Amino acid sequence: MEVLNMRAQSSLLKSLGTLVSIGGAFIVTLYQGMPIYIFSSSPTQFSLLNANETQPNWALGGLYLFGSCIFLSLTYITKTWIARDFHSEILITMISFFFETIVAAIVTFLAEDDTSVWTPSISIVWIAILFGALEVGVVNTVQTWACGKKGPLFVAMFKPLQMIIAVVMGVSFLGDILHLGSLIGGTVIAIGFYTVMKGKAEEESEKEVVESRLAYSSEEEDSASHKEPLLRNNVNV
Template structure:
């Protein structure tokens, strides 16, 4: 029992907290690499290609160690679709971080539960019960999250903290900064609209082919191929594809191993074990980490708009989570009542069978 509890509850919790901290660190490292001149298109290609190389033995090992269904055209086509969604999401996300900051990315990532709820309604995966407390909470939380995203994207507000005051005069003009911030926010919002789609397709794939490492190998391979095609079109300078012993190389290696490989594997495993709602629960944790790391390592300036918007998004996030928990409690009570009404009819039959068994003995 203790081992099962650790596997079902303690291990997923520890893994998800670790991955959120890792993701913020990787975003911060990526921002530092792009500030040194690295192309984000090249970054995506190398990071996912490295993860695919690391996972190359996975399909052969999994087929020998486990009884799995064949990788037919239907499963592979869904993995390719997953790769299209993932590559689009990653390119939009890294472009958004390049235009803004890891702090904004972490704040807007809390829109995932709201977008998941909206898409679940569209795909009829979520039920709407009128006059239900849980439904009202989820709708209110969704509206709050979207409102917070508008605040953090469109309103920077006064400066709360400046990491390096002496560098303020060297920054770009205010209007230029604001326009870049808005573009970055819109791109990051687009990324986190695609993430719930990734969850939905991934959950369907895992039902048909329940092997995380093999699925992630083909996913990383697909993303690296798509990103390479896009990169060859957008990056005309051959020197952009060269990596030297600098922060860019460190960022690619760390993102390939701890992001594209480990992070995707852990998220797929947690998604399979606990579901997308559980995976989304840990998003607000990244805001505080991103703010601290951005200020300490990137010299980011902390604005009031980021703080207020992130707070609104977090309130909306936990409102959606509370609604989901309330809904689960309502479903459990309905199942309990149905089970009780069934059991009330059983004792006579059970006693009859028990008495008959005793006579036979």
């Protein structure tokens, strides 16, 4: 689905931009740095002691997240493969949600001992369910459409940008403190994203040039095959 020719500038830009974006994501995750106070008063921060006490097995969590990234990449590839042959993004999303609901029900049945989780109460739970269904449905439909149009790499490159958006939303609405590591990592992610998009644009322009040349050569061959010879040798027997 993706062309990787290291002699071509477009492939070099895509590979380099991907590595730069991954590096920026690591900077945001692993390096905190000094705090940057945008407002005069420093907001209160959520303590991570409770999170560390309730979820001490970070290695297992990291392994699960790694598996999630692998399956998410396979999902983008599968969506691209299906969307290019079957042009109905809403139906593809509905079928995928049907099977995801079955898998989620099986996992919930095995993981939860309390039967009350199957009966949501009339409270914020219903709002969360409805909002989640609407948000996930719209996002998956748009992702399926974009996979069919641009391919899985184009869609996957927007994932690191979610870290930047999460930082901005957290600082703006949740009172989080902006740190230097988030600022540097976000800048690196943006540079990598722009590099990949530039490589994709050059690749599409190169593809258009090749297609136009092939179309022009085929038209010349067709016109040459329809031409009649100027001289004919008439042989009278």
